[in-house]
Amino acid sequence: xxxTYIKNATIFYLLSRNALKITLQGRMGVIFFLxxxxxxxxxxxxxxxxxxxxxxxxxxxxxxxxxxxxxxFNIIDTLGQILYRQVYRFRPLVVSGGFDMVLLKPIHPFxxxxxxxxxxxxxxxxxxxxxxxxxxxxxxxxxxFHMFLYLLxxxxxxxxxxxxxxxxxxxxxxxxxxxxxxxIYRDLSAMGRFPMNIYKExxxxxxxxxxxxxxxxxxxxxxxxxxATPWFILFSLLISLGLLCLSLLFWDYALKRYxxxxx
Amino acid sequence: MIALVQVFKITVKxxxxxxLNFVLWRLRMFLNLLVNFFLWTAILDTRTQFGxxxxxxxxxxxxxANLIATFVLGSRTAEIGYHIQDGSxxxxxxxxxxxxxxYFARDIxxxxxxxxxxxxxxxxxxxxxxxxxxxxxxxxxxxVFFINGVLISFFVNLMLSFIGFWTPEIWAPRFLFxxxxxxxxxxxxxxxxxxxxxxxxLLATPFPYLFYxxxxxxxxxxxxxxxxxxxxxxxFWVFALYKLTVSLWKTGNKQxxxxxx
Numbered sequence: 153x154x155x156t157y158i159k160n161a162t163i164f165y166l167l168s169r170n171a172l173k174i175t176l177q178g179r180m181g182v183i184f185f186l187x188x189x190x191x192x193x194x195x196x197x198x199x200x201x202x203x204x205x206x207x208x209x210x211x212x213x214x215x216x217x218x219x220x221x222x223x224x225f226n227i228i229d230t231l232g233q234i235l236y237r238q239v240y241r242f243r244p245l246v247v248s249g250g251f252d253m254v255l256l257k258p259i260h261p262f263x264x265x266x267x268x269x270x271x272x273x274x275x276x277x278x279x280x281x282x283x284x285x286x287x288x289x290x291x292x293x294x295x296x297f298h299m300f301l302y303l304l305x306x307x308x309x310x311x312x313x314x315x316x317x318x319x320x321x322x323x324x325x326x327x328x329x330x331x332x333x334x335x336i337y338r339d340l341s342a343m344g345r346f347p348m349n350i351y352k353e354x355x356x357x358x359x360x361x362x363x364x365x366x367x368x369x370x371x372x373x374x375x376x377x378x379x380a381t382p383w384f385i386l387f388s389l390l391i392s393l394g395l396l397c398l399s400l401l402f403w404d405y406a407l408k409r410y411x412x413x414x415x
Numbered sequence: 416m417i418a419l420v421q422v423f424k425i426t427v428k429x430x431x432x433x434x435l436n437f438v439l440w441r442l443r444m445f446l447n448l449l450v451n452f453f454l455w456t457a458i459l460d461t462r463t464q465f466g467x468x469x470x471x472x473x474x475x476x477x478x479x480a481n482l483i484a485t486f487v488l489g490s491r492t493a494e495i496g497y498h499i500q501d502g503s504x505x506x507x508x509x510x511x512x513x514x515x516x517x518y519f520a521r522d523i524x525x526x527x528x529x530x531x532x533x534x535x536x537x538x539x540x541x542x543x544x545x546x547x548x549x550x551x552x553x554x555x556x557x558x559v560f561f562i563n564g565v566l567i568s569f570f571v572n573l574m575l576s577f578i579g580f581w582t583p584e585i586w587a588p589r590f591l592f593x594x595x596x597x598x599x600x601x602x603x604x605x606x607x608x609x610x611x612x613x614x615x616x617l618l619a620t621p622f623p624y625l626f627y628x629x630x631x632x633x634x635x636x637x638x639x640x641x642x643x644x645x646x647x648x649x650x651f652w653v654f655a656l657y658k659l660t661v662s663l664w665k666t667g668n669k670q671x672x673x674x675x676x
Contacts, residue, residue, distance in 0.1 A: 184587030188594040195598040202608060203458055206465060211457045332439035339446040346450075350457035352544060355449065 163263055168270040171237075175272050185273055193226065193277075196345075211349045216288055217377055218346065223285040224373040225345045228306060229338075230278040232313040238269030239317050243330035251325075252412050265321060266314075289376070298376050305372035305385065308392050312368040315395035316341075322399070322406035344369025364391050418512045419520040426491065426524035441532045445539075448481050451603060452540055466608050471547040472634050476605050478537055478548055480630040484602060485533035487564045487625050489526035492518055495576035496585035502673030514664070515573075522569060552635030556642060560629040563649040567621050570656035573664070580667030601627030605636070621656065624649040 175182060200222065204215040213221075242265055245251045254264045289299065316337055324330035340363055348356050348366040360366040367388040374380035430437050455477055459470040468476070495518070498504040507514060540546045551557070575592055579585045597603070599622035606627050607614050617623055618641075628645055631637055637645075 178584050178587070180582060181584040181587040184584075184591045188587070188591040191591070191598075192594045195594075195603075199598075199603050202604065207458060207462065209461075211460060329435070332436060332443075336439060336443055336446075339443045343446065343450055346454060346457075351449075351453045352456070355453070 160259065160263055163259055164267055167264070167268040171269045172272050182273060186276065189273070189277055196222065211347065213347055213349075216292060217373075219288060220285070220377060221347050221370065221373045222345055223281055223288070224306070225342075225369045226281050227278060227285065228309045228313060228369060228372075229341060230274045230281060231306075231310060232317070234271050234274045234278065235310075236266055236313070236317045237271035237274075238265055238267065239320055239330070240334055241269060242321055242324050243328065246324055246328050246330070249412055251410075262318075266317060294376055298378070301385070302372050302376040305375050305388070308389055309368045309372060311392040311396050312364065315392070315399040316368075318396075318399040318403050322402040325406040325410050341365055341369060347373075364388075364395065367391050419516055422512070422517055422520040423524045426521045427528060430524075430528050437528070441529070441536070444485070444529075444533070445536045448478075448536060448540065451477055451481070452544070452546065456544075456546075468605065468608075468636075471549055472636065473605065474547050475549040475634050476630050476636075478540065478546060479551075479633045480601060480626050482530070482533050482537055483561065483564070483626040483629045483633075484600070486526045486530045487561075487568045487629075488596065489522065489529040490568065490572045491521040491525050492569070492572040492576050493589060495573070496579035496589075499576070499579035499667075499671070500583055500585070504671075505673065508668075518573065519569060522572075526565075549634055551633045553632045553637055556637055556646075557629050557632035559646055560624065560632055560649060563653050564625045564629055566653045567624055567649070567656055570653070570660040571621065573660050574656070577660070577663045577667050580663075580671055596622065596625060599623075600625040601630070605631065607631075607636075607638075618645065618648065621652040624652055 197219075200215065200218055203210065204218070208214065210218060242251075245254065245265065251265075254261050257264070289302075294302075320330060320333050320337060323333055340359075343351070343359055344365045348359060348370050351359065356366075371380055371385065371388045375385055452474070455474055459465060459473065463470050465473055495504065498507065507517065510517070537548075541548050571592070575589045576585065578588055599606075599617060599620065601623065606617055606623055609617070624645075628637075628649070
């Protein structure tokens with residue numbers, strides 16, 4: 153058991169090192185992408201500052217609270233991109249038949265197709281997100297219990313993010329469609345950039361109970377702000393576990409029906 | 416002209432061949448519209464005025480800006496960069512049709528298909544979520560800004576693709592441009608809500624001419640004291656960007672070489 157973990161960790165390390173080398177091949181790309189991502193976040197900050205310069209509350213939330221939601225979304229979203237960037241490159245592997253070679257190797261395919269392309273550019277971004285978020289928490293005098301709960305729920309959100317990415321891989325095997333699915337996932341999860349209360353029904357219900365974007369992106373922020381009941385937190389923990397199990401079942405189902413598309 | 420009509424038709428047929436891709440793309444755009452619409456609805460939940468805007472005018476601005484952006488920014492020119500990289504641009508250069516006109520015809524097809532879906536999406540938002548939409552104003556001013564916005568977008572998109580003549584990293588500058596456009600062209604909010612110095616600075620750049628000013632014209636918020644200056648500047652940007660695009664195209668062609676075709 154331990155040997156398998158060490159072997160997997162070594163392969164993950166090698167794949168990540170390769171990913172870093174590939175990233176550093178395109179220096180100009182690195183600069184432009186980083187610049188673009190930083191500017192995007194700064195612009196949204198500026199937009200929120202502009203709004204709250206003229207109004208004190210939006211749907212009952214003040215500026216700091218909205219920032220907590222926005223930063224929490226960014227942390228979860230960026231962590232997902234750091235870990236699962238390889239999913240974005242899965243389609244060529246399926247349509248070319250290269251996926252056969254992945255399946256033939258004596259390692260779990262997830263190490264290659266899910267975790268095999270760590271995005272180091274996003275690592276540079278997630279660090280300031282954490283700093284700013286914890287700076288705001290320090291200002292808000294958050295208790296250590298709430299801080300612990302927040303980190304626990306971030307992990308819970310990452311379980312959901314993992315479930316979604318595994319489902320996208322399974323869908324890729326079943327239909328060869330990955331590129332748009334992953335971007336739709338990104339756009340759907342971006343609905344959780346702000347508190348779900350801003351949406352009207354049935355949109356709000358849809359993104360809470362049908363596609364649990366609200367549970368994935370909002371619950372950690374709600375918990376730290378004291379806005380989530382224990383039952384709702386428990387509900388989100390159960391949903392994330394259920395989502396992960398379902399995604400693994402879907403993966404097994406897709407893999408059993410895989411007949412090799414390309415080659 | 417007949418050749419360009421055929422190019423237009425072929426582009427439309429390309430979309431018909433990859434229907435699912437297109438529908439999924441529009442779904443993404445619709446989700447983005449919803450976020451922006453609901454955000455502003457929430458901001459204006461307990462108030463009727465935001466800056467110089469009424470609730471109806473700001474929601475209308477967001478909806479019109481989205482619609483205009485769909486048309487103005489819709490483009491097939493991103494593929495040029497890849498054609499330069501793999502050398503297949505040679506095939507196009509050998510055709511007896513102007514390169515610029517060829518891509519303009521493709522762009523118009525792209526814009527019209529996207530616009531037809533965007534109109535339906537807008538109607539869905541208006542119908543289901545009872546979004547207020549003010550009747551279009553100052554159509555003549557809008558038309559001038561709109562045509563110039565389309566041309567500015569076309570030339571900028573071409574230039575972003577021509578980067579492929581000098582570097583294989585063509586996607587990153589386009590990503591940066593897209594990020595800048597969505598904020599500096601007023602996709603999230605009308606630009607005149609910004610502090611004055613920033614607003615006037617932006618007016619000197621090409622960004623507001625893409626869809627901020629056309630949308631402002633439609634909701635009747637054009638500043639009469641500035642409109643002539645703004646129209647003049649939009650013509651200036653069309654002319655300057657056209658010259659720059661042609662110059663980049665000529666320079667790129669001169670040093671372009673490719674093996675194996």
